[in-house]
Amino acid sequence: MNQLKKLVTIIVCILPLISFSQRIKQSINTSWQFHKGDDDNANAKGYWENVNIPHTWNAEDVMDDEPGYYRGIGWYQKNIEVPKGWKDKDIYIYFEGASQVAEAFVNGTSAGTHLGGYLAFSFNITQFLHEGKNEIKVKLDNSHNPDIPPLGGDFSVYGGIYRDVYLVAVDRNHFDMDDYASNGVFISTPAVNDESAIVQVKGKVDSDRKIKVKTYIYDAEGKEIALSQSKPDKNGHFIVQIKNIKKPNLWSPENPYLYKVVNVLTDEKSGVVYDEVVNPLGFRWYHFDAEKGFYLNGKPYKIMGASRHQDFKGMGSALVDALHINDVQWLKDMGGNFLRVSHYPQDPAIMEACDRLGILTAVETPGNNQITESEGYTCNMLDMQREMIRQNYNHPSVIIWSYMNEVLIQPLYKDKMPEREKYWKNLRELAQKMEDLCRAEDPERYTMIAYHGDFDLYKRVGLIDIPKVAGWNLYQGWYGGKFEDFETFVLKHHQEFPLKPLIISEFGADSDYRLHNFKPTVFDKTQEYANLYHEAYLKTIKKYPFIAGAIVWNLVEFGNESRQEAVPHINNKGLLTTDRKPKDSYFIYKAVLAKEPFVKIGGSDWLYRAQQADQGSNTNATQPVNVYTNQKEVKLWLNGNLVGTKNANDGKVIFTCIFKNGINTLKAITNDGQEDFISINFHVIANQLKSKENIFSTLNVSLGDQRMFMDDVTNESWVPEKEYTAGGWGYIGGKIYKEDEKGDRYGSRRNILGTAYDAMYETQRVGLKAFKADVPDGLYELTLHFAELLSPEQQEKLVYNLGNNAGQKIRIGGEHSFDVSVSGLVILEDLSNDNDLIPITAYKTKTTVLVKDGKGISIDFIPKLGDAILNGLQIRRLY
Ligand code: GCB
Ligand code: CA
Structure with a gap:
């Protein structure tokens, strides 16, 4: 009893000591x-x-x-x-x-x-x-x-x-707790190779006693491999070099081996522990070569990765750590080895995950788009850079400190040359200050600025000369130009700046995962166009060793309140959606980058499809099916029948599949036994709507559109418009709405208010006379969708273009006014901008139609002022 009491007393006495440390x-x-x-x-x-x-x-x-x-x-x-x-x-x-x-x-x-x-x-x-x-x-x-x-x-x-x-x-x-929220200890590896390494630990302590600092290094198993002691100088600074690390286990994306550095602050006399700080340590060495690209641990190493913003569907930027970590895992699983942490430093959980999972990083401060020529702005830029470097200094994943992104994209002082020159000079000076700061804070790491695609401008301003690595954000074949222009551009950089290492710091194309087109066109926001874009870029990136790395914009779709387009408020360039569903583009990369054997049938996020039957058929519809794999050969089965056996080319195999109306199952198996399986609910639309082999149920048509649209809330699939054919369905007359008559882009890019189906409302047929569907007799529900696509600003522009109306009050209404009748019965009288056709606002109305005597549904559009319009139409059989 007494013994026990004694023991308890001892423990109680020791406890505060332990907790003190x-x-x-x-x-x-x-x-x-x-x-x-x-x-x-x-x-x-x-x-x-x-x-x-x-x-x-x-x-x-x-x-x-x-x-x-x-x-x-x-x-x-x-x-x-x-x-x-x-x-x-x-x-x-x-x-x-x-x-x-x-x-x-x-x-x-x-x-x-x-x-x-x-x-x-x-x-x-x-x-x-x-x-x-x-x-x-x-x-x-x-x-x-x-x-x-x-x-x-x-x-x-x-x-x-x-x-x-x-x-x-x-x-x-x-x-030190007062050094830009760092942990007061800075670890570097001044020399590393296969045989040995030197670790340097620098820091500062805040103490008025006689103290010493012990620096321990532990390996991943927790074994102590080094211990060194030092005494801070009178200002509290200490520095130790640990020179005898033999055969370091090198850190790389393939082997993200982490050591730990533990610094312990103790009382010199009593040995009481006052404080303890733990930091990660990775041994790796690297360099960029303007001709041959990037080298990691002595070997050529192509950087392939993505950028990432810090938001998530419905949460804004308020994410728990697990969601940050998952994104790094998504990148890792794709086979990526690099994260551009942009356009600003992100949660510590991101950086820790990159250390652990083996993802190299560039971290940057948010000097985006333009600068302010003020002392305050300069000061804040420099402060942020310093904070970023000190807070993230010890992460072995970091190899680049970045600052500034597309700082010349705003046409500031466009027609005022002296001011413009002055702005450029200030910009260049600020960039140089940022560069100097990086080199002073951390001479070992590289630096980067990301430029947009205006080569001559950045060259003229002198920004390409400043950082150690040039980052180019390139969108040829998206915002303008053709895919081939990408290659021309990188060659130009390499020729004009043969000594400046090059990273493609951004490239990407938007896609709304709900949109599809097997003949995609630029800016149609289909997955297929984005896939073409990524495939084309990958070819060039692979071709040239001087392209040290390429970073997809973006790993995940992200929020920008002011964006409009197919999914308003979202930048759709992600390989993953805002709630982290992979698009096919994700698998394009996985197939060429991931080492773990894998196979994935394309279109796994498109499980409700509709398509017009093949010619001469009422029940079958043919579509290409992509299979992504890093294996040699793929066999594909459709509904139990072998479609074919093919070799993969750049990670992809294309099969042609004839789908039937109803459920279809696809199964892919690779030569090494990897399998994937999907089940698609396919709605084949008969050519003869009265066909007995394929009884009519529904038809959803997006007018003025060439894409298929899947609504994954209702599971409705929409087909593009077509001209009426006897026994079938389609429009009669009119033309596709285009914002620019000469351009190849159709539809509007405005946020259509009051709907989540912007893509469907953004396209429109203008001036159509009729829409017919030769459905069998029965009772139907007909829904018509309209949206006035000419918004006030555009109408203003048109008026202005006409010249003689300048200054006149613009009438928003009156562009369109028409009646709609179904089988001769007027169901919408005088639909116009004065009533329901409100600019860029969705309007839908439904009505029941009794079809008899084999006459089908016939909808007439009778214009009164301007043209009649129609954006979408749905026919659903009730009885
Ligand atoms: C860029 C910008 C990035 C944008 C991207 C885009 O070049 O650096 O912030 O999100 O283009 O999608 O337009
Ligand atoms: Ca439409």
Whole structure:
């Protein structure tokens, strides 16, 4: 008994000692009060809303039809209880990131302010805390601020405390906690090869005692492989070099072997441990060669990867760590070896995952689109770069520090040459300052600026000369030009800057995963066009060793409130959708990059299809089917019958499949036994709608369209329009709506209000006389879809073009007015811009139609003013 008591006493005595040695980092994410707006009415009921962090106030308003989103002030508050055991400690509040100007208050006193929404910051709040309950308030402001990057760009600037918040309690004697929210210890490997390595550990301690720093290195199994001791100088600085690391296990994407460096701060005399900091360590060496590309650990190594924004469907930027980590895993599974962390530094969970999974990275500050020629802006750019480097210095995954993206894309001072030259000069000077800062902070790593495709402009301004690596964002065959122009461009760079290593820092094409066309055209937003784009680019990227790397824009679709197009508010260039469903383009890369054997039947996200029957048939429809694989050979079966056996070419096999009406199963097997299976619900539309072999049920037609559209909420499939043929269906007369009569793009690119089916409403047949469908007798429901595609701005432009109407008040209505009759009965009288045809707004109406005497459905469009229009039509058999 006595013995036990003694033991307990000993343990109780030791406990505080042990806990003293540990830094305590504890999240305080739960149960904050949030108020959108300024804090002038803090106590009113209903004023505060309960939220957990990560939180953003823009998750919803970036997606609604109202233009703009809230960029202003938001307040957070929370009461915290400080544990008694923290009495003698230094206490910090640590934010992984909050957007974008933050000021924290403790018990009513300001503890500090931080500018910029994408980097961590912390405040020492010890002096403001007292025993018991303490009130924390955080004021955030995501207003546009000319001195804070980003000034603009193709992404939403979500506001809020959207990353984790912690309290950190540490002994008064600790590693530096006031160095740009870094952990006060900086690890580098001044020399590494297969045989040996040198590790350098630098840092600073904050202490007024006689102390020493012990530096341990452990391997991945936890075995201590080195220990070194050092004594900080009078300013607290210490530096150690550990020279005798033999046969280091090298870090690479294929073998992301991580060591750990543990720095321990102890009292020189008593040996009491005050503080301890743990950092990852990876041994790797690398360099860029302008002629031969990138080398990792002495071997040529092609960088292939993607960029990634930090948002997710419905959540804005407020993501839990698991969602960040999953994205790195998606990239890894695709066979990618590189992440461009752009256009701003992201959650620590991303960087840690890149270290662990073996993904090389470039991290960049958000100097996007343009700069402000002010001292404030310059200062903030430099500060962000410094924060970024110090916070991420120890990640073995980082090989490039970037700054600036497409800074010459805005046509600023277009016709004012002296101002323009001055802007260019200031820009160049700022870039040089950023470059100098990177080289001073971290001479080992590379630097990069990403330029848009205006070669001569960047050359003239002198921006290509500044960083160690040139990043080009290239979109030939998307925003303009042809695929071949991509090759011409990189060759030009290589010729004019033979000493400047080159990375394709962006390339990509939008696709709405619901849209398909086997004869795709540029900007039609089909998956098939995006696939062609990626395949064409891949060929060139593979061909030239001097292309050190290529980075897809983008791994995931992401939010930009002001984008319109097929999916408003979303940039659709992702290989994954905003809720992380892979498109076929993802598998194009996986097939050429991934080492693990795999096979995937294309179109696995298109399980409800509709297509007009093949000529002469009422029941069969032919489609190509792609199979993606990194294996040699694929066999494909359709409904149990072998379609063929083919060798893969660049990771792909194309089969021709004849589908039947109803459920079809596809099964692919590779030579090494990898299998994939999908089941497609195929709606074959008979050529003769009265056919007994394929009884008519539904027809969904997108007018003015050449694409197929799958609505994955209702599982309805839409087919493109066609001209009427006897016994079948189709329009009579009219033409496809085009914004630019001469161009090859059809449809509008505007956000169509009041619908999620923008793509269908964006296309239109103009001036049609009739639409006929020779359906069998029965009772039908007919739905007609309209949207006035000429928006006020466009009408204004047309009027202006005519010249003589300038200055006249523009009448929005009156462009279209027409009647619609079904079998001679007027169902819509005088449909016009004065009533339901509101610019860029979806309007639909349905009616029942009794079809008898074998007459089918016949819809007539009778224009009264301008042309009649029709955007979509659905016929559904009731009885
Ligand atoms: C770019 C920009 C990026 C955009 C992308 C696009 O060049 O750097 O921010 O999202 O183009 O999709 O247009
Ligand atoms: Ca349409």
